[in-house]
Amino acid sequence: MSPFNENFKVWRNGKFIPWGEANLHIASHVVHYGSSIFEGFRAYGTTKGTAIFRMQAHIKRLYNSCKIYRMEIPYSQEQFNQAVIDTVEINSLNECYVRPIVFRGYGTLGVDPFPNPVECAILVWEWGKYLGEDALVNGVDVRISSWNRMAPNTFPALAKAGANYMNSQLIKMEAKLEGYKEGIALNVDGYVCEGSGENVFVVQDGVIYTPPLSSMILPGITRDCVMKLANENDFPVIERVIPREMLYIADEVFFSGSAAEITPVRSIDKIEVNKGKRGAITQKLQDDFFAYIRGERADTYNWLTYLYSLNNS
Numbered sequence: 001m002s003p004f005n006e007n008f009k010v011w012r013n014g015k016f017i018p019w020g021e022a023n024l025h026i027a028s029h030v031v032h033y034g035s036s037i038f039e040g041f042r043a044y045g046t047t048k049g050t051a052i053f054r055m056q057a058h059i060k061r062l063y064n065s066c067k068i069y070r071m072e073i074p075y076s077q078e079q080f081n082q083a084v085i086d087t088v089e090i091n092s093l094n095e096c097y098v099r100p101i102v103f104r105g106y107g108t109l110g111v112d113p114f115p116n117p118v119e120c121a122i123l124v125w126e127w128g129k130y131l132g133e134d135a136l137v138n139g140v141d142v143r144i145s146s147w148n149r150m151a152p153n154t155f156p157a158l159a160k161a162g163a164n165y166m167n168s169q170l171i172k173m174e175a176k177l178e179g180y181k182e183g184i185a186l187n188v189d190g191y192v193c194e195g196s197g198e199n200v201f202v203v204q205d206g207v208i209y210t211p212p213l214s215s216m217i218l219p220g221i222t223r224d225c226v227m228k229l230a231n232e233n234d235f236p237v238i239e240r241v242i243p244r245e246m247l248y249i250a251d252e253v254f255f256s257g258s259a260a261e262i263t264p265v266r267s268i269d270k271i272e273v274n275k276g277k278r279g280a281i282t283q284k285l286q287d288d289f290f291a292y293i294r295g296e297r298a299d300t301y302n303w304l305t306y307l308y309s310l311n312n313s
Ligand SMILES: Cc1ncc(COP(=O)(O)O)c(C=O)c1O
Pocket: 040, 168, 194, 195, 196, 197, 198, 199, 217, 218, 219, 220, 221, 222, 223, 256, 257, 258, 259
């Protein structure tokens, strides 16, 4: 069933338009050459009303991604943040997924993107648990993908570009067709990189390991949350190149992502992790993560942007 609702409003280039009118000409540059940059994050119902989680960090990454691709957004980051708030509010959604997107629009066709206008839009919709309702407790079965993530100096991994998700789609399709929930891709050197839409963490003897940026990962905002929460708990975190086989012998493995949140991995290539049970460190990090998200913890890091007008209407 489609999660979309014709009554939703879309923010496009500074104006709200009806969902059904948020169309694109087939000759737009993005359709042919994949020239888009996007973000994805969530608004949650908290103990103090609706709040958007880590909006500023996501919008900053959006601007960084656009900078890499020389796409000039004609708004300040503050204006963009406000547009996100307005979009969640105007759609009166207490919990939703937020998808800002910047793309090269309609002008001429050809690889050269410069003649085409840079367009911006923000969409919101209700999106449940990305890897399934029971995944947060019971974990997911994954395989190591036969597809590698992009090589250095090919597609910039630090940019969250639509085109990178052609590679993600290959990873996801392969996993699903073989009965797995997700795939973990290695980089071209054969080291652990990331899932099709998640960062990866490995726990071994009480130490948490995660691939560094030089492993060609997306610098995940949830990854950053996990590292801060681990720190609060005095769990050591080491960013380190991770060999594939370390996943097979790990005490715990979990994914992080705005869509996947913190999801335990139950098995990899049919080898069980922690006898198929969620590990204690994973569970503690999940508990802390959701406590912050629900506003049950003091918002030490300013992760939550409360929507007062929505909360008081
Ligand atoms: C390829 C990839 N890696 C990692 C992540 C996790 O990033 P974040 O925590 O910012 O959502 C995502 C999600 O957007 C992703 O698509």
